[in-house]
Structure formats: structure tokens, C-alpha cells
Amino acid sequence: MTFILRNMWRRKARTFLTIFGIVVGIFALTVLGGMTARMNQQINGMKGFITDKITVQPATAGSHMGMDIGGGKFLELSKKAEIEKVPGVKGASGMIMVQLKAAEGMSQPQLMIGYQPVAGASMFNNAKLSSGRELKPGDAGKVLLGSTLATDLGAKVGQPVTLLGKQFEVVGIMDTTLGVTDSWAFVPYQDTLGIFLAQNPYFKAEGLTQQITVFPKPGVNIETLSSKIQSSVAGIKTTSPKQAEKMISNITTIFSAIILGIAFIALFVGGLSVINTMIMSVSERRREIGLKKAIGATTGTILREYLGEALMIGLVAGACGMLLGLLAIAGLNRATHASNVVIFTVTATVIIGPVIFATILAGLAGLFPALRAARLNPVDALKEE
């Protein structure tokens, strides 16, 4: 270790530049890793909302895995009754959405989601409530709040809150999911429909829904049921949990591909710079290698010494790049905190991943120069001027 650190210190400028080259790549990797972690968190936060039930939307709606609720198209609420007649369906819930507050920059919009609670079925099977209860059939003028929205409103269970000019009694507050639902308010369908129609007077229909959520009876194969609903009811499009999972994984794959791309750039630039530095170090220290071999160092000893130097460059660069990345993440998160936006999330992978990556990268890049050093013939090496 003494050797490694002192040898690195011998050519300060060169070591610094090599480390700096890797730091840039690792910095980018950390920041994008934080962004991807946040995306995954949001998507996973949504999962409980869509993965144990079938989502039904107008046949003309775009492909959006039910996240944007209806895609601007509407179904007649009568479709809900049709769907409920399909064997295997426990119950269905019509859903309508109005905006509480528009998205600012990268923030999530605050939404009011009106739905029809189904007895014995939870709309949020994975999400826990931090206090209170979910909505139940027959509720009116009640609201279940996402955690962020509840904090914003300073809401407490049992107390009233005013949303879009209408007063609701808070019956429950959800645990933080880190997903988009944290800034949503869930209220009974009829309450939302009233607000929606007041905002959009040109809609004459009384029974509108943007999306219908279908709950299967226990023991019913949900995928089969999804196809059955699709073929039995006209003018709709169903999304089964499996299809929703697939769409989710498609999104995460895109982000993973971006991260992988950045990693490869870091790999290429950082790797080349480590190879260059280590080759230079070996060339400069040929006599020393000869001397060490003369006084008894084995091939393995020299290999470990030079590989250790490369690994140390990677470790230092990885740690610096990661710390700078975390600093940038903290700064950006702080800057967007006021508008209730979190763009980055720091997970263990975001912290440890880039450091391990940089260390392994430098180790691999240093392997060839280290092998060259270790295999030097001591007589030839000692002759070097």
C-alpha cells in the first residue's frame, strides 16, 4: 500500500489527469444512476395501482399502460355494468380525473382521481396507509390523500380539506410510495364527476369514465379474464397485469440502456487513460522492476504491485466521481425541492455501483501493463538507462 500510494504521488499531474478522466465518467454515471433510480421508484410506486387488476380504456386510447388515465378519451359508464356481467369479474370501478395543480418543470401534476370503491377489493393493494382508511362504497365528500399532497395541504385524518373549491373530509393518508400517486387525491367518483362537468360544461353525458378498473374474483386467472372482457365488450381495450408489467419493463429497459451507454463511454475513455498511465509508469520504472526482481520479488509480487496501483486509481476516481455526483444530486434535489419535485434518488446501487465499476474498470485496464511489468526479464530491465 505504501508503494502504491507513493508511486501514484510520484507523477502527481499524470495521476490527477488519469483520475480526473475517470471521475468525469463516474460523475455522469452517478447522476444518471440517481435519475434512473428515481424513475424506477416512480414506476414501482405505480405498480400497486395497476398490477393486480385489469385496466379498461376506450379502444381508441393510445398506449399508455393506464398511467395517464384515458388518454383524453372517454367511455360511457354503462360499460362498467357490461364488464361486471362477464363471468369471473368481482367488481369494476369507473374512474375520472381532474387536475388540481399542473406539473411544473419535471414535477408530477397533482390530480384528483374519482373512483367507485368496490366492496372487498383494494384499489391500492401494495400501498399502505399511514393513517385512516381507504374509500368505501357509499362514501361521499371524503378524500384519501397521497403522502406528498397531504403534507402540502397540512391535512390530518378526520379534518376537512378544500380541493377545487369543494370541502372534503380526510378519511385516510397513504404511506409514501415515491411514485406519482403521492401527489394524488382519491375521492368518490360522483364528487369528481361533479367537478369535472362543472369545468367542462360541453360534456352532456352524465355517466362518463376515462378508465375502468376491474377486480377479478378470487381464483380467477386474471390474464384469461382480461382477454375475455376484451372479446365480450365492444369499444374497449383491456390491459392485463402482465401487459402492464411488460410496458413498465420496456420503460425501465430504455433507462437502463442509457445508463449502459454512459458506462461504456466511461469504460472506453477511463480504460484507455489507465492503460496509457500504467504503460508509462512501467516504462519509467523498468530499472526498479529489475532491481526488485534481483532482490527476490516474484512475478506475482510485481503483478500485484502494479495491479494494485491501477485498482487504487480506479477506487479513488470512482469514489471522487461518486461523491461529486451525490453532491450534484443533492444540489439539484434541493433546487427543485421548493416546487415539490424530486428528480434523483440515491440508493445503495447509485453509491456503490459506480465505485465498484470504476475499480474493476481500472483493474482490467491495468492488467496488461501490470503483466508486462511482471514478465520483464531482470537482466534486460536492469540494463535500462
Add this chain to the structure above:
Amino acid sequence: MSIVTTSGLTKVYTVGETTINAVDGLDLAIEKGEFLSIMGPSGSGKTTLLHLLGCLDVPTSGTVSIDGKETGELKPTALAAIRREKIGFIFQEFNLLPVLSAVENVELPLRYQKVKPAERRRRALEALAKVGLSERANNKPGQLSGGEAQRVAIARALVTEPALVLADEPTGELDTTNTIRIMDLLRELNEQLDLTVAIVTHDPMVAERTRRVISIRDGKIESDKAA
């Protein structure tokens, strides 16, 4: 008892179409406690012989035995072990590592012998005391004079208590005063510690301070006599 014996020791180099017999069928025995020099003009094969005796190079034919052990068939790791345990090297350019202090340079062979740090430090300081450099233990090589640097290199060579110390032109970089000092030091160590020392040199002043002088020309022993 012979510390080193060679039999028909030959090293042939091929450069293009020319073959050079750097060492040519050499038979030699060095006894324990000897203080000898190997003399010869440039290109006579004396340094090649030193490399063969020190297990740094392998012969084309013939054998070298160190402390009773034949080295011809040994793998690089085993040769490294012989260098580590049995041989101490002193070079013309001192070859001290610039990033290490004097005492750390002396510790280096013990490090490769996996001696524990405290014991390593004690023995290195002891070796530096033997060459009269205790007060320079923490100086880096760049802060030492040529004579001092070579004394550190000598301490490094004897710290492992080797069976044989091989010195390649150890005074080549030094002025006359320092040459005499170094030779006196080597002789003292030879007498006090019963250290076997073989010095390769082309300097008659160095050779005349040893007790046996082997002259080499064209890879063969020209003469071998007591000084």
C-alpha cells in the same frame, strides 16, 4: 565449503547471424568467506557471469550451484526464492527506490521475505548501523551523496544475511576517496561477518583490495590468483 560452483558454464548470445560466447565453458568455485574480484575489460563476459551466478540469467549450457543447490532446472519463482534467500546484490548505480527512505530501501528484501514490519525495521536499522549510516535512516536517496547511497545499497544487500554478495562495479560511480571507503567497508564486513563477496570490476584499485582476483577474457578464465 563452496558457496558457488560452476561447471562448463556457457552463455551464448545470438545477434543477427553472429553468435557470441559471452561466458565460455567456465569452471569456478567460490568458498565461504572469500573476498574476490572478477576483473576483465569491457565485453569480457564478467557481468554476464555475475548475472549467471546471481540467478538473474539462465545458462545456455553448464551448471551453477548455489549453497549446494543446482539452479539449472529451477522455475522463475524458485530462482526468485534463491535470490531472495541466498544472494545480495550491489549495483553500480545503487538502484535505490526514490520513493522510499534509506531504511525502507534496506527493508525491501525483508519485505519480499515476508518478515514482519517491526522485525524488518529492527534488522534494517542494524544493517544501516553496520555501514555507519544510522543517522541517515530517514533520508530519501535524493538527499544522500553517492558514497552514502552505495552504503545504503550495501546495507540492503547484507540485511538478509545472504550466502553470497555479488557486486557489479560497486565503485563505478564514485570518486577515489569514496571508492576506498566502500572497499574498506566491504572488506570489514567480509572479515567481521564472514560474508562471501564477489566483485565484478575493471578497476585495478578495486581488485587489489580483494584477496583473490579472477581475470576473464572472451568468456574464459585467463588467470585466477591470490592478490
